[in-house]
Amino acid sequence: NPLVALWASASGSVGRFTLAKQRIPVGQRAFQASAFAAVISQRLATRRCHWCFVVLRKKALQCGACQFSRYCSRECLDSDAPLHALQCASLLKLRSDGFSDDVDVETVRLALAVLAMEQFVQNATALASLVTRRRRDGNEIDDRKAVQLIVDTMDGRLDRRHVQQTLERVRGNAHPLYLDGVTCVGSGVFPEAAMALNHSCRPNVTPSFDPRARTLAFHAVVEIPRGHAVECAYIELFQTRKRRQTLLSTGFGFDCVCQRCTEEDTKQREDASEEEEEAQAMERLMRLVEAGGNEATQQLARVTDEYQAVFQRSEEAQFALHTAEMRLAGVRRDWTRVIEAADTLLGLWTRCELPDSYPTTETLHQQIYWAAQQAGMSERAKVAAQRVAEIRRVCGYPHPDTPVVLDQEGP
Ligand SMILES: [Zn+2]
Ligand SMILES: [Zn+2]
Ligand SMILES: [Zn+2]
Known part of the structure; x- marks a missing residue:
C-alpha cells in the first residue's frame, strides 16, 4: 500500500495507527485488505x-x-x-x-x-x-x-x-461486507485492516467489499492531508456522543477521543431526567414504526408535540423522529413526505460535519430516488440517482447490488 504507512506508537496508548504518506483525494482507494475468511x-x-x-x-x-x-x-x-x-x-x-x-x-x-x-x-x-x-x-x-x-x-x-x-x-x-451503501451480504476477517485502521466518529474512509477479489477496500470520503491518520467508523454515526461512547467501550473496549467526541463533549449535557425522557421518546418512536399504518401517523404527531423539548435538544432524537416520519410516510405512500424527511435527515448529517458521501447518505438518496419515482417526479429522481451513483463512485463499490435505474431518461 504505497499511500499509507502503518505506525506503532511508542507509548502504547494509541496502539497501532495508519498515516497517509501523501495527500489522498476524495474517492481514492487509501487501503486494501484481503479476506482471511468471509x-x-x-x-x-x-x-x-x-x-x-x-x-x-x-x-x-x-x-x-x-x-x-x-x-x-x-x-x-x-x-x-x-x-x-x-x-x-x-x-x-x-x-x-x-x-x-x-x-x-x-x-x-x-x-x-x-x-x-x-x-x-x-x-x-x-x-x-x-x-x-x-x-x-x-x-x-x-x-x-x-x-x-x-x-x-x-x-x-x-x-x-x-x-x-x-x-x-x-x-x-x-x-461487514457491503456491496453498496444498502446491501450487506455477510461478514469477514481482514487481518491487515483489523490491525491498521482505528475508529473515528468522523471517519475519512469507508469500507467496500469486492466479492470477486474477496478484498475489502477503504476509499477516502473526504480529502486526507499528508501525515493525517486514516480512520474508519466501527459503528453507526447518527447517534449521540453518549451512546457512541457506550457502544465503543462495551463493544471494542476503548474510550473514543476522536475530534467529534471531543467537540461534542463541551456541548450542554443532559441530566438524568432529560435522559430518561429521551429514552421514552425513542421507545415510543420505535413502537410507532413497528406498528405502521394511519393510526401510527396520528400518534407520531402527538409524540412530536409531547416531546418537543427532547427533539429540540437532542440530535439523535431528531434523527429517530425524521427516520420514523420517513418510514411511516413510505407505508402510507406519501412520497412528498418521504422526500422531505430524507432531506431533513441529510441536513442533520451535514450539520454533524459528517462526510457527504457515505453509506448513510446513499441510503437516504435511495429513499428519495424511489419516492420520486413513485410520485412521477422524474427530475427529482434523476438528481437522486446521480447522487447515488456519485456516492458509490466515491465509496468505491466495484459491484453495487441494488440497481438505481431511471424509468425514463430525461430529455
Ligand atoms: Zn457441507
Ligand atoms: Zn468519537
Ligand atoms: Zn458463486
Missing part, C-alpha cells in the same frame, strides 16, 4: 452463493452432506471445496442444534471459516496479533456451547483454548 450472512444463506455472494438462480448447487452451503456454479463450489470439507460436519451440527441468536451463529460460522483457513494454510497463528473480545452480554454460555461443538465436529487436534480465542478474535475484528 461468510454469507445468516439471513441470506439460502439466497446467495456462499463463495461469490451473487443471488442464486434455480440451478444452484447445494452440499448434500450439510445441506447448508450453496453455490451459484461448479466453479464456486470447487473454489470453496477444500475449506468447506473442513467445516461441513460442524455446519451440519450447527444447523441441527439450532442456536438461538442468528447474529451469533454468523460469528460461529466465521470462526469456523477462520479455523478451516488456518488448517488449510497450516498456520495456526495467522491471527495471533488481533485483539480478542470476550462476550459479556449474558450469552456467554452460547460461546461455551459453540466451542464444544467445534471441538467435537472439526479435526480432533483442535485445542479448546485456541477455538475460544478464535471466537473472541472474530468477534472483535469482523467487518
Whole structure:
C-alpha cells in the first residue's frame, strides 16, 4: 500500500495507527485488505452463493452432506471445496442444534471459516496479533456451547483454548461486507485492516467489499492531508456522543477521543431526567414504526408535540423522529413526505460535519430516488440517482447490488 504507512506508537496508548504518506483525494482507494475468511450472512444463506455472494438462480448447487452451503456454479463450489470439507460436519451440527441468536451463529460460522483457513494454510497463528473480545452480554454460555461443538465436529487436534480465542478474535475484528451503501451480504476477517485502521466518529474512509477479489477496500470520503491518520467508523454515526461512547467501550473496549467526541463533549449535557425522557421518546418512536399504518401517523404527531423539548435538544432524537416520519410516510405512500424527511435527515448529517458521501447518505438518496419515482417526479429522481451513483463512485463499490435505474431518461 504505497499511500499509507502503518505506525506503532511508542507509548502504547494509541496502539497501532495508519498515516497517509501523501495527500489522498476524495474517492481514492487509501487501503486494501484481503479476506482471511468471509461468510454469507445468516439471513441470506439460502439466497446467495456462499463463495461469490451473487443471488442464486434455480440451478444452484447445494452440499448434500450439510445441506447448508450453496453455490451459484461448479466453479464456486470447487473454489470453496477444500475449506468447506473442513467445516461441513460442524455446519451440519450447527444447523441441527439450532442456536438461538442468528447474529451469533454468523460469528460461529466465521470462526469456523477462520479455523478451516488456518488448517488449510497450516498456520495456526495467522491471527495471533488481533485483539480478542470476550462476550459479556449474558450469552456467554452460547460461546461455551459453540466451542464444544467445534471441538467435537472439526479435526480432533483442535485445542479448546485456541477455538475460544478464535471466537473472541472474530468477534472483535469482523467487518461487514457491503456491496453498496444498502446491501450487506455477510461478514469477514481482514487481518491487515483489523490491525491498521482505528475508529473515528468522523471517519475519512469507508469500507467496500469486492466479492470477486474477496478484498475489502477503504476509499477516502473526504480529502486526507499528508501525515493525517486514516480512520474508519466501527459503528453507526447518527447517534449521540453518549451512546457512541457506550457502544465503543462495551463493544471494542476503548474510550473514543476522536475530534467529534471531543467537540461534542463541551456541548450542554443532559441530566438524568432529560435522559430518561429521551429514552421514552425513542421507545415510543420505535413502537410507532413497528406498528405502521394511519393510526401510527396520528400518534407520531402527538409524540412530536409531547416531546418537543427532547427533539429540540437532542440530535439523535431528531434523527429517530425524521427516520420514523420517513418510514411511516413510505407505508402510507406519501412520497412528498418521504422526500422531505430524507432531506431533513441529510441536513442533520451535514450539520454533524459528517462526510457527504457515505453509506448513510446513499441510503437516504435511495429513499428519495424511489419516492420520486413513485410520485412521477422524474427530475427529482434523476438528481437522486446521480447522487447515488456519485456516492458509490466515491465509496468505491466495484459491484453495487441494488440497481438505481431511471424509468425514463430525461430529455
Ligand atoms: Zn458463486
Ligand atoms: Zn457441507
Ligand atoms: Zn468519537
